[in-house]
Amino acid sequence: MKVDRLVSMIMILLEKRRVGAQELAAMFEVSPRTVYRDMEAINQAGIPVRSVPGVGGGFEIMPGYKVDRKAFSADDLSALLMGMTTLSGVMRGDEFTHALAKVRSFIPAEQARTIELKASQVVIDPRPWMGGGHIARHLDAIKEALQRSRLLAFTYTDGHGNRTERTVEPYQLVLKSNHWYVHAFCRSRNDFRLFRLSRMSDLRMLDETFAPRDCPKPVLEFDELLEALRTDIRLRVHASVLDRVLDFCPPERITPDGAEHYWVDYPFIERDYYYDMLLSLGDKCECLAPEHVRDEFRRRIQRMARIYGE
Helix, strand or coil, rough: HHHHHHHHHHHHHHCCCCHHHHHHHHCCCHHHHHHHHHHHHHCCCCCEEEEEECCCCCECCCCCCCCCCCCCCCHHHHHHHHHHHHEEEEEECCCHHHHHHHHHCCCCCCHHHHHHHHHHCCCCCCCCCCCCEEEEEEHHHHHHHHCEHHHHHHHHEEECCCCEEEEEEEEEEEEEEEEEEEEECCCCCCEEEEEEHEEEEEEEEEEEECCCCCCCCCCCCCHHHHHHEEEEEEEEEHHHHHHHCCCCCCCHEEEEECCCCEEEEEEEECHHHHHHHCCCCHHEEEEEEHHHHHHHHHHHHHHHHHHHCC
């Protein structure tokens, strides 16, 4: 995790006069390029770090600058603790615990209660209400592979149920829309891919290591594409499922229809995922328009009925 690495680097620079980029890279098992980016982030945070070239060179905090407990305001410490403690459930490990302890060491005794209260104002728990134990095991295995630059192998099931064997170079863990993904270079496809952890099985870390390559940012936004595919449909839903509709539709698109029902102008994309989501509402949801979408719902319901017999 980047926050604990930055805090650890600051502590190292405080303890040593000068540290080389290669030494830091080996220490934190990252590339020298990542070390340079981290130093830039530390500079932007207000701690002046400079690079000294040549033999015996490296990074150092500029002479005359000292970091003491006053370097971090109460808001700074609250933000650091909030970011670290909200992920403590999934970012386990001694290095994370040590970094958290170092941040807490900056808290003045007279402000400890106030800062801890602020840090606990936001709670993020990405674990599902039920099940999901294999996701936690996948996270631990992928984090170890990331730290050691080791290849991962697994069986992957895509959105259409196709199963393939993959060997990948892992680069990032990504949490998007309540789902964990690993951003990795797939040797089968010779390209970077996002793999959803819940669709991975028989995950194993191989003995083979890999030389890190330039990793592009994963594509996580599809607003323009989704907007082009979107069709607004008219729904009538029962009040008992309104909370589930609100997960996908803003309140301004919903108006009451009597005491127990609502009209909904629903942003819809004609794909299996969206049909399946609305069909999961059962008889508490009816699509009224447009007619071709209503007809498709009817065909899907008839296919379901045939599975269960007349």
